[in-house]
Amino acid sequence: MTVKARQRAASGRAPEDAEWAAHRAGAPTGLVWAVATTGIHCRDGCPARPLRQNTRVFETRAEAEAAGFRACRRCGGGGVDAAP
Numbered sequence: 001m002t003v004k005a006r007q008r009a010a011s012g013r014a015p016e017d018a019e020w021a022a023h024r025a026g027a028p029t030g031l032v033w034a035v036a037t038t039g040i041h042c043r044d045g046c047p048a049r050p051l052r053q054n055t056r057v058f059e060t061r062a063e064a065e066a067a068g069f070r071a072c073r074r075c076g077g078g079g080v081d082a083a084p
């Protein structure tokens, strides 16, 4: 893991069991799903399937981006201001 990935991994928080299960099931959680190893953040329903140990959650897109994550190209990234 790179230095930047380590810094990203220390940001946000780990998903709770119920949140992770909902996200994997494609259910809306309203959270921003960020992956420390890739540096991207995703919305609910993104087809990307990162390992839970690399996943950090944020309440808002702004928090995720302040921590060094950028929006996913596949889903447009998480957060309420993201395009549908």
Ligand SMILES: [Zn+2]
Residues within 6 Å of the ligand: 041, 042, 043, 046, 047, 048, 072, 073, 074, 075, 076, 077
């Ligand atoms: Zn995505």
